[in-house]
Amino acid sequence: MNHSFSATMCDPVFAPRMESCRSVTIPASVKRCRETGRIDCFRLNWKPGMPNQPHRFFDSDFAKVLEGMAYMLELHPEDKALAEELDRFVDLVISAQQPDGYLNTYYTCVEPENRWKNLFESHELYCAGHLIEAAVAHFRATGSRKFVDALARYADYISTVFGPGPDQKQGYPGHEELELALCKLADVTGEKKYVELAGFFIDKRGTSPNYFVEEAIRNGSQLSQEQLANRQADRPVREELNATGHSVRALYLYSGMADVAAATGDAELFAVCERMFDSIVQKRMYITGGCGSTPIQEQFTVDWNLPNDTSYAESCATMALVLFARRMLEYTGRGKFADVMEQALYNGALSGISLRGDQYFYANLLEVDANTFVHNTTCAKRQPWFDCSCCPTSYCRFLPQLGNFTFTVRQGEFRLDIPAAGLYRFSGGELEIGGQYPYGGTIPITIRRGGAFRLALRIPGWCREFQLLLNGSPTEVKPAEGYVTLEREWQTGDRLELSLEMPVEVVRANWHVTSDAGRIALMRGPLVYALESVDNGDRIPRLILPARQEFTLEEAPGLPAGTVAIRGRALEEQDCSGGALYFRGEPQRQETEFLAVPYALWQNRGPAHMAVWMRTE
DSSP, X not given: OOOSEEEEEOSSSHHHHHHXXXXXXXXXXXXXXXXXXXXXXXXXXXXXXXXXXXXXXXXHHHHHHHHHHHHHHHHOTTOHHHHHHHHHHHHHHHHTOOTTSOOOHHHHHTOGGGTTSOHHHHOHHHHHHHHHHHHHHHHHHHOOOHHHHHHHHHHHHHHHHBSSSTXXXXXXXXXXXXHHHXXXXXXXXXXXXXXXXXXXXXXXXXXXXXXXHHHHHHTTOOOOHHHHHHTTOSSOGGGOOSOOSBHHHHHHHHHHHHHHHHHHXXXXXXXXXXXXXXXXXXXXXXXXXXXXXXXXXXBOOSTTOOOSTTOOOOHHHHHHHHHHHHHHHHHHOOHHHHHHHHHIIIIIIGGGBOSSSSOBOSSOOSEEOHHHHHHOHHHHSOBSOOSSOHHHHHHHHHGGGGGGGGEEEETTEEEEXXXXXXXXXXXXXXXXXXXXXXXXXEEEEEEEEOEEEEEEEEOOTTOSOEEEEETTEEOOOOOBTTEXXXXXXXXXXXXXXEEEOOOEEEEOOOTTOGGGTTEEEEEETTEEEEEEHHHHGGGGGGEEOOSSSOOEEEEOTTSOTTOEEEEEEEEEEOOOSTTOSSOOSOOOEEEEEEEEEXXXXXXXXXXXXXXXXXXXX
């Protein structure tokens, strides 16, 4: 379908990732889904004793692949093979829908008697949400209503089961996601009832009597307060003070809350969203944008607890933070949300997938050494797939959207949120963005089709100095909420040049973050850098980086052309232990050099050790 805006990327980071998703990630994921039964389960012919028993989250995995295929088809409508394969898959999914509208392969084939009986664990409503998102994406890409109509019928059925009525269940998703999906469904159908259902799920969550507690009793078990908190269900969401619990669930919930708040004008709910955002960014987020400090229940823990070598920072959680920040940016226009979105995008989100597009991190550590390979090899080395494959399939739908994260279109206004090179079309005009961002800070902008509109350019929070030229002349425009705005009758051929000062910066953590005490990290522009053993050998634990020094830039060896590496001075501690486990005496230090590469690109040159935070003098 034709939209009033689009972006064709040609930058050094997003464009290659989008192409690798098209040529490698999506086909590889389809192959894995076929091999593991995630596709055939929609044929509803599985019987006990057969291989590949459907799992409770199989539907969501395949739905995310379908969503990614739809986004990719929207970018490449000429790809007839992709269109035909997607159409066959959509028909297969629709064929599994039950007469009452229900659509879940696990509870249709494996436990039909337990439909809606274990919301806390079942992923039943979560799978519905991802199927809805896939259907909405399919409609927007093709204009066909068959998938979205089928899922609207499922949502209508869900609304008969759940709600405030005396004969309805007062429950809500154990794994949040349906809330935001219902708001997307409302957007394409014009039916406000779906936003109302999403609002019901949000406002019933954690209220007393607690639905999950009563459900557990009915199922012959009990839940602790910690288990409820992990599901963001230990108190009403409007009373929550901090981001808590399972990080992916939390960020999907907050995204749905932001959608409902925006759709209904609920200022109180939106204030809660901002409170959750600030809780994450100010005290519970890694420098890479990673969320979730521990693999125990995959959750946020407490303020300042950000360990490096046992960090969880699940790939899905960082992608979810991007989605949450994007919503907050779109609804407010405030640069602080763009800053976090960009930080997560260029670092923690892209680190979870290899450059080739078929190897993944589930957890994204900030420090890996020989000990990590001993106790947690799967976290220290990207894997081709996971039995719990939420992260690989999430990349299928995340990477095709990278271009959409770079801009916002409002009435009469084009906002460049991330100045990545590409051709941007919208109803009011057309812009060509050049340059090598994020490796270079010079961004040429050419008006390819003029018109009367406001052009807002983001000045990132990390940028201390900038300059803006219009047709070669400096313009004195002061930023407001992180953006400079120019409004005029633009002429085809008008040129701007935005120059963002982009030095190497030494970053320190708040002293409460004990894991980073006495350490520094390096950033340049939005990129977090890491020392990798490919460049520095086994010396990383012995290196001390002086904070005051002149850094130099060079091309990173073995990484895509144009990738900028940082070279600097270091002190290397010499081994004075004599082989002893503990020893006395002062180690000798020898001057040496180090090389740091963008964190998101580490371990693309073979297995390696790595560290983001380094000791300093």
